[in-house]
Amino acid sequence: MADNREFFYRRLHSLLGVIPVGLFLTQHLIVNHFATQGEEAFNTAAGFMGSLPFVYLLEAFIIFLPLLFHGIYGLYIAFTAKNNLGRFGYFRNVMFFLQRVTGVITLVFIAWHVWETRIQALLGTEVNYQMMEEILSNPLMVVFYIVGVLSAVFHFANGLWSFFVTWGITVSPRSQRIMTYVTMLVFVALSIVGLRAIFAFV
Amino acid sequence: MSENKTVRIIVTRQENMDSAPYEEEFVIPYRPNMNVISALMEIQRNPVNAKGEKTTPITWDMNCLEEVCGACSMVINGKPRQSCAALVDKLEQPIRLAPMSTFPVIRDLQVDRNRMFDSLKRIKAWIPIDGTYELGPGPRMPERKRQWAYELSKCMTCGVCLEACPNVNSKSDFMGPAFISLVRLYNSHPTGAMNKDERLNALMGDGGLQDCGNSQNCVQACPKGIPLTTSIAAMNRASTVQSFRNFFGSDHHVD
CATH class of the missing domain: 3.10.20.30 (Beta-grasp domain)
Structure with a gap:
């Protein structure tokens, strides 16, 4: 492993993006969706997640450490690319560019989102339906949350596509094309779940 | 006129x-x-x-x-x-x-295209056939496999795929798509396969295939129509297996 540390980091980055970060994102959006059933349903679901046993360990190992590695190493990857959409406007090159753009947007969004919710919880504020309702009473924040959620979902869905290539699961052009359709369906489906939750608070 | x-x-x-x-x-x-x-x-x-x-x-x-x-x-x-x-x-x-x-x-x-010739050396883009004594003929290659491998062998290290790739630039060490496909070519040759693990390990070194970001410009730009992205995915699969073998230990070096 000494002379192929980069290989290890890259593969770790790919793995962590899907397991656990991608899975956590999906779970988080689904829990948020309880907001469409009203304040009580959301507070019960969020309260259940927040009162899981070993919650600090779960947060650290399923969310924060993988997310930090994926985010920081991802920034390095994004800024070592020299995008050339002007000369090569092919579909996959567009996706390559969007993957990097949405990655950076998502990182900014998540940093803000963690500060606004998790850190505030640490400082004694209760994270509940009312808190989100207050945050989203500002139309600018609604836009910020919509952009953030769509970026995160796109980054996950398209990242899933590259995950399948990176690990050598989809090799043939046809398998990669089918995976494009599947992951774009994932994007649409999770976007609906995410946006419905946001609009439930508005 | x-x-x-x-x-x-x-x-x-x-x-x-x-x-x-x-x-x-x-x-x-x-x-x-x-x-x-x-x-x-x-x-x-x-x-x-x-x-x-x-x-x-x-x-x-x-x-x-x-x-x-x-x-x-x-x-x-x-x-x-x-x-x-x-x-x-x-x-x-x-x-x-x-x-x-x-x-x-x-x-x-x-x-100056020298970086490409350094990459060829690094991935051992050749098939060692020399011995201290007459080694006899190598294993035969099935004709259909030869026809398939011929397409990969059309690579002329022209540099077009490196120029098209957003990840080959002055900020990164990425060797470029051509060499990933060449490892696949030499590793699928029956005699070349005898040093399969050496080429894969070279490919997994810094600046190797892991730097591919799947923009897939290379396969569109290649003047020879080489299925570069298929080769990259195939080598991703092979290097997944190779990395497990390296980490956990294996007595299968070349098969």
């Missing part, structure tokens, strides 16, 4: 490796069936630019003139390709010629 017809060419020129690039325009008489190389030769014969000033002839690389050696690659109207196979009749004018930006420019359109 054809006597008055001209071809307008704008060339990105550079005196030497350290000087700044500049553009120079040329108008040359048209001849039927010209390619970019014959146009450059025309300028070489009469090095006068569009303003009528005498200038130095343009420097470029070329060799086979039939798109198999890869030496004459340059950026033509924004696309990296071989200048020998670029026909003037099929190009929009003015024809813009520039050196491939991925490589250090030596002078004008001539670039």
Whole structure:
């Protein structure tokens, strides 16, 4: 492993993006969706997640450490690319560019989102339906949350596509094309779940 | 009528490796069936630019003139390709010629492609057949596999896929798509497969296949139609297995 540390980091980055970060994102959006059933349903679901046993360990190992590695190493990857959409406007090159753009947007969004919710919880504020309702009473924040959620979902869905290539699961052009359709369906489906939750608070 | 017809060419020129690039325009008489190389030769014969000033002839690389050696690659109207196979009749004018930006420019359109030859050495792009005694014939290659491998063997290290790749640049060490596909070629040869693990481990070193970001420009740009992205995914699969073998230990070195 000494002379192929980069290989290890890259593969770790790919793995962590899907397991656990991608899975956590999906779970988080689904829990948020309880907001469409009203304040009580959301507070019960969020309260259940927040009162899981070993919650600090779960947060650290399923969310924060993988997310930090994926985010920081991802920034390095994004800024070592020299995008050339002007000369090569092919579909996959567009996706390559969007993957990097949405990655950076998502990182900014998540940093803000963690500060606004998790850190505030640490400082004694209760994270509940009312808190989100207050945050989203500002139309600018609604836009910020919509952009953030769509970026995160796109980054996950398209990242899933590259995950399948990176690990050598989809090799043939046809398998990669089918995976494009599947992951774009994932994007649409999770976007609906995410946006419905946001609009439930508005 | 054809006597008055001209071809307008704008060339990105550079005196030497350290000087700044500049553009120079040329108008040359048209001849039927010209390619970019014959146009450059025309300028070489009469090095006068569009303003009528005498200038130095343009420097470029070329060799086979039939798109198999890869030496004459340059950026033509924004696309990296071989200048020998670029026909003037099929190009929009003015024809813009520039050196491939991925490589250090030596002078004008001539670039230093040495990094690619270093990569060939690094991935052991050959099949060792020498022994201290007569080793006899190697294992036979099935004909259908040979036909498939022939497509991969068309790679001429022209550098077009490196130029098209957003991850091959001065900020990264990525060796580029061609060499990933070449590992697949040499590893699928029955004799070459005897050193499979060595090539894979070289490919997994820093700047190796893991730096691919799947923009898939390479497969679109390759003048030889090599299925580069399929090769990359196939080598991703092989290196997944190889990395497990390296980490957990295995007594299967080459199978």
